[in-house]
Amino acid sequence: MQTYPECDPLPRRPPTADEPVIVNLRHLPPDVRVPVHRHDWAQLAYPLRGAMRLSAAGMVWLAPALRAVWIPPQIEHEVVVLGEVELRTVYIAPEVAPLSLSSCAVIEVSDLMRALFEALSDTQPDSADAPQRRQQLTALLLTEIRRAPPLSLGLPMPxxxxxxxxxxxxxxxxxxxxxxxxxxxxxxxxxxxxxxxxxxxxxxxxxxxxxxxxxxxxxxxxxxxxxxxxxxxxxxxxxxxxxxxxxxxxxxxxxxxxxxxxxx
The missing domain is CATH 1.10.10.60 (Homeodomain-like)
Known part of the structure; x- marks a missing residue:
């Protein structure tokens, strides 16, 4: 098991007041470990292909493709990539967080949610109404995340x-x-x-x-x-x-x- 290098060639943008939800595209090497770290924002890690295992707060969470792990801000966590993984990491400002700010969870990703992830990953403003469109997409995505069925895929660790x-x-x-x-x-x-x-x-x-x-x-x-x-x-x-x-x-x-x- 290799450790994921500090240098990440793909840029990541944190959420801001103007853009409280940011979708980042990630391509991680197969079977690597991302060491313990934390973020100032909440994160939804969604494997589009492959699977991942996340350890946080005395629990182990397993997320297969088309499921997503919710990680609140300031929660220290370690990620292990299972196989070759392509994923979306959705950074969400704490003030608009649609799920708990104190505990992790695994949720089911709906077809609509997947489409919204892809729509928001296009960060290039292509028209005068791009800011309004992003705001509407963001609001709908937060609603979908809030309504997503939770899955019992968390394992408590002794x-x-x-x-x-x-x-x-x-x-x-x-x-x-x-x-x-x-x-x-x-x-x-x-x-x-x-x-x-x-x-x-x-x-x-x-x-x-x-x-x-x-x-x-x-x-x-x-x-x-x-x-x-x-x-x-x-x-x-x-x-x-x-x-x-x-x-x-x-x-x-x-x-x-x-x-x-x-x-x-």
Whole structure:
């Protein structure tokens, strides 16, 4: 895993009073890490292609293509690029922020929102009414972001070093079939201690945390149009029906229907 260099050849513009929403185009090298940093403004990071993992405020957020991560101002965060990623970073002045200024989130990106991102990325005023058009596009985009359905793709990260080591290992290998008892032997704690730690620190069981992780990876694979059987196998499911049943319980529709909607 390489660290993204400080020098960025693509210019970025911060939001201003006249332009409170700025859409920047980003092309990041594959499989790199952007070190911990923060901004004076809010940010919506939207992978158009590929996926990204963001760590902030004791949580890990996974955003596949056509989903966006909301990052409030002054929140320290680290970004890991998963594969080759093309994304839009939308900088939003805090005074017009459409979402929480204290917590991150992953939201679904609608067709209209995608079109507004692209329209606002054209920063060249091409007519006398360009400022008015930008103002109208900005207002509509903020409304769309405010109305966007949130997705449960955030994973709480524990403070306990043994739990943290377990969770980091699963993030690196979500298909791992190891049971909690087997993980206990690896991280130097009893199964009972780990189970209590998950409930105490993360308010969920080991199985629920692992399923949440796999759901996020499943969305990434499905969004890329990969075969369902391949995605299910890579995430440790013995069969595609078992994977589809888990997916439907979480998202309300089976993965095939989700994929058709995504392609449409």
């Amino acid at each position: 403070q306990d070093r043994r739990l943290h080591a377990l969770c980091q290992a699963l993030i690196a290998q979500p298909a791992s079939p190891l049971t909690l008892a087997e993980w206990a032997a690896r991280v130097g704690a009893s199964e009972r201690t780990l189970a209590r730690g998950f409930q105490r620190e993360l308010r969920m069981s080991f199985a629920a945390w692992r399923q949440q992780l796999r759901l996020a990876h499943a969305l990434d694979g499905i969004s890329r149009g990969r075969p369902l059987g391949e995605v299910a196998s890579e995430l440790g499911y013995a069969s595609q029906p078992a994977f589809s049943a888990m997916f439907k319980r979480a998202f309300g529709v089976p993965p095939g229907q989700f994929l058709r909607q995504h392609r449409a």
